[in-house]
Amino acid sequence: MSATSPAGPVASGPGSAAVGTNTGITNTGANPRFVTVGSGGLPLPDQVAMPSRLDNLIKPPTDPFVGRAETLQALEEALTADHTSVVTQAVYGLGGVGKSELALQYAANHRDRYRLVWWIVADEPERLDAGLAELAHRLNPTLALVEAKTADAATWAVQWLQSHPGWLLVLDNVDNRQHINGLLGRVGGRGHVIITTRRNISWRGAARTLSLDILSADAAIELLEELTGRDEPVAAKALAAQLGHLPLALDQAGAYIAQQHISLSAYLQLLRQRPAEAFATVAETDESARAVARVWQVTLDAIAQRDPLAVLLLQVISYCAPDNIPRDMLTALDPDHVDQALGVLASYSMITLTEDAVSVHRLVQAVLRTHSTPAPDGHNELQPPAVVTALLAAACPNGNIQTAIEDWPRWRTLNPHIDAFARCTSDEQANEAHASLFSNSALFSWTQGQHHIALPLQQRALTITETAVGPDHPTVAIRLNNLAQTLHALGRASEALPLQQRALTITETALGADHPDVAIRLDNLAGTLQALGRAGEALPLQQRALTISQAALGADHPDVAIGLDNLAGTLYALGRTAEALPLQQRALTISQAALGPDHPTAAIRLDNLAQTLRALGRAGEALPLQQRALTITETALGADHPDVAIRLNNLAQTLQARGRTAEALPLQQRALTITETALGPDHPTVAIRLGNLAGTLYALRRAGEALSLQQRALTITETALGPDHPTAAIGLNNLAGTLYALGRTAEALPLQQRALTITETALGADHPDVAIRLNNLAGTLYALGRTAEAVPLQQRALTISETALGPHHPTTSTIRGGLPY
Incomplete structure (x- = not known):
């Protein structure tokens, strides 16, 4: 009832990148850097005290501030009554009316009332999360030290707000009520919230609204x-x-x-x-x-x-997100003169300037992008979109996006500007430089578990690259591969398959059959085939990939460890578990030597090795490996990352195998919560979590609770993967077992018969999973008094299990013990 994390990709070649769902690691660019993060617990939100005074107001309030005294008073009264107020405007779509300034005036004038005043630009969910994450980092610097992921830090901040009263939160420029409803629901009543918005929508039930019109x-x-x-x-x-x-x-x-x-x-x-x-x-x-x-x-x-340079700067700024534009990024344009030009813009109130960042009003940005102004003297060859592309590319860190965790704060700062620029740039205006920028931004989003954000950027990067370099260029293969891996991570493996097949063909044709990049394509294609239940087809691809990697890179290269681990996973899926073990042991040794013992990749190797040991009946050896893997993953990636759910799930399975079922239950409940939050309620991985949790409830004699979870799991699996996928067979088998335990034996029988048919068709007649299906079906037939039909099924199950797993494997012993003698 457990599932191994699927195989992940590798990247090869200058500046190339790949993403996947197992390793979560890709080496991209020259001289990748690795960091080791120390272990240790993080303080819980309710254990971190309210600061004596903390705010992040975006600028000093405007002086003079006229014509708004009555509205300012109304805002104070509304907050006192209802805790939450929305500052909107009477004219739909109007910008520049002073909504943010009104909120700023209130916040500045009432600093003594609140010990915490926190301003978040909340026009998009990602920026809301980023603002909450920054609050978490300020309240709990330990989160910043371990580079907790944005979503994890944001969750911590919300929990802190829930635990403490007396704060003011400003959510500026909200565009969609749905984006903040969850936050309001969780923190409502503990502090005050001001929301500014241009949207002329109903806020009934959420806040008291104040309309703000133009000045008299x-x-x-x-x-x-x-x-x-x-x-x-x-x-x-x-x-x-x-x-x-x-x-x-x-x-x-x-x-x-x-x-x-x-x-x-x-x-x-x-x-x-x-x-x-x-x-x-x-x-x-x-x-x-x-x-x-x-x-x-x-x-x-x-x-x-x-200052002619100031004009170009203003046009450049108009293509970025409106707030927190790094000054050092702009300085790269002309190190000797940019600061002076920014000063000129600030003096005319075109921008707001701080020591580290620049902000500009969205309306000014929109107007600037609308107008076409010639480049200033001395910069005639420069057009604003080209300058933005170059500045953003130069500002991006050079380290490996997935492994250089110390670069993540910089990526968090730059990604909103890359996203804003992508929205302002049509595919017709873009070139390969844009595609590379968008692809790397998507790769960072992928590392944060934000696959839905990565997907459209990868789709655009592919389209742009195909146009720029032609459909058969090796870079197109990289784009296809990365897009496919994101689709895979989103549970859309059937859509990923043709992209990976095309990527393999392009790479082999362009680089030759023995190039290391061919090994990457083969391995990733094999991972998707395995996800689709076609492990037999995956095996020769992975064997060939491993041969290529060892010949090209050497026996101890980290990419070889990935190939070994992925090949072992396929052998495991094919029931050849004993053959998988030495491959995983060697992969762990290589990864620890190359990346360090506390790297997230080492955790993957430990966990996969532990699962194989458990499958071989050696759960006692597996347990400490999985406990260590969980600690490494939580420390490196954050407590709410999907990979943590994998570790929790697999550790729970081993605890259950050791007879410690009650300890397994809370781990699986937490794994389910993480997975649903990160991937959505209809992702096939959620079905796995539901099924495993149900199995533990079943083992704890709580079959009635298990039944509804298994029914939901089966529905998700059949919808996402198809009714004939091997995972659907697992769901059918488990649901049948629960029905049997509830005395509904007749209902269980057709489910088990269907599960057997699916498993034999997908995995072959001699797969050990077929033995499990046969044995379970036989048990139901026994219960229905149909012994003559049951015995030959059990005998066949025993033969398969002895051949595939050995005569002393726990599964073999279980089947043998059920036979009547």
């Missing part, structure tokens, strides 16, 4: 006068009207007037002289964007005269 005419005039120090009421009224009373546009106009030391009248004249085409490309219905476009053109002309 009087407030807009007052703001202009405060910003500029000018007393020109007539010009101020006309200018405010021209800018639609929009706070963002007024603020930028005021910054320009103050910077240039001109009158409001002079600025109004400049604004009116701007030709219509300066903002003609902005949607006619988007008045906020049109207002900013007018200001933008006037301001940009002035900026270009003072």
